[in-house]
Amino acid sequence: MRLLARDLACVEAVELVTDYLEGALSRRARRRYEHHLAACDGCEAYLEQVRATIRATGQVEPKDLEPETLDALVDLYRQFRAEDAAEPTPPTDEPEQGP
Numbered sequence: 001m002r003l004l005a006r007d008l009a010c011v012e013a014v015e016l017v018t019d020y021l022e023g024a025l026s027r028r029a030r031r032r033y034e035h036h037l038a039a040c041d042g043c044e045a046y047l048e049q050v051r052a053t054i055r056a057t058g059q060v061e062p063k064d065l066e067p068e069t070l071d072a073l074v075d076l077y078r079q080f081r082a083e084d085a086a087e088p089t090p091p092t093d094e095p096e097q098g099p
């Protein structure tokens with residue numbers, strides 16, 4: 001599986017998740033990470049998943065970051081992007097109708 005530069009950014013971001021949540025990132029790395037999150041729904045969703053895992057177990061197991069997991073995530077991100085590209089978010093112009 002060939003990774004594009006943008007996908008590598010996602011893999012990098014995924015690897016930074018635990019450090020980010022532990023506050024172990026430098027201010028610069030943290031800014032970079034947050035900048036990526038702002039532009040990437042996939043990584044944002046993953047961050048929430050990891051947060052939920054930490055809440056449930058108190059820690060993130062190393063197995064959570066196995067290469068297979070990263071590959072699956074990159075696929076997921078590709079889907080997110082494909083959906084974004086194919087279908088730009090339509091404005092929610094449906095009028096709200098009360099009961």
Ligand SMILES: [Zn+2]
Pocket residue numbers: 009010011013036040042043077
């Ligand atoms: Zn990403």
